[in-house]
């Protein structure tokens with residue numbers, strides 16, 4: 001899934017002279033979720049990385065499986081070498097209509113909804129989104145999705161693989 005997005009956006013990034021890389025993990029556990037919604041999350045993050053990274057920069061996406069708090073997660077990171085986000089803005093990023101200093105600097109149009117939508121979608125998947133960023137150095141947005149208990153099967157060409165969501169009974173992310 002992430003790979004398809006990267007392929008789709010390659011030309012857009014190239015036109016802006018931003019390098020785009022994808023470093024997928026070789027094997028990932030299954031993730032249970034709504035493919036359309038999760039695609040929107042990654043699309044929003046890539047669009048932000050593109051808008052808030054000046055020409056000559058680099059954006060990379062990577063996926064990995066990690067264990068934290070005795071739970072298995074699939075994480076997908078979108079890292080850029082762009083303008084970065086001041087500490088005092090970081091806690092507001094995921095609220096609706098918030099637009100920060102990077103958007104003023106780049107002067108791109110937007111409503112400030114992209115990250116609020118990402119957070120909402122991940123909440124519904126029992127996941128979360130985190131950010132690490134330093135002004136002038138860049139940002140890393142990390143999407144955390146709980147892995148489904150089913151063991152991974154090989155042979156699919158998108159990453160992470162998505163199953164239909166059978167129920168909404170996932171633990172709430174606020175419990176973590």
Ligand SMILES: Nc1ncnc2c1ncn2[C@@H]1O[C@H](COP(=O)(O)OP(=O)(O)OP(=O)(O)O)[C@@H](O)[C@H]1O
Pocket residue numbers: 044048049052053080082083084085093098099100101102103104109110111112113114115116139
């Ligand atoms: N990769 C990034 N680098 C620097 N700043 C970022 C990055 N991603 C988001 N931001 C900051 O967070 C703010 C909120 O982002 P968000 O995606 O929610 O809204 P937006 O991009 O301004 O508008 P849109 O509704 O079109 O997405 C942005 O205005 C920008 O200041």
Ligand SMILES: [Mg+2]
Pocket residue numbers: 044047048110113114115
């Ligand atoms: Mg945005």
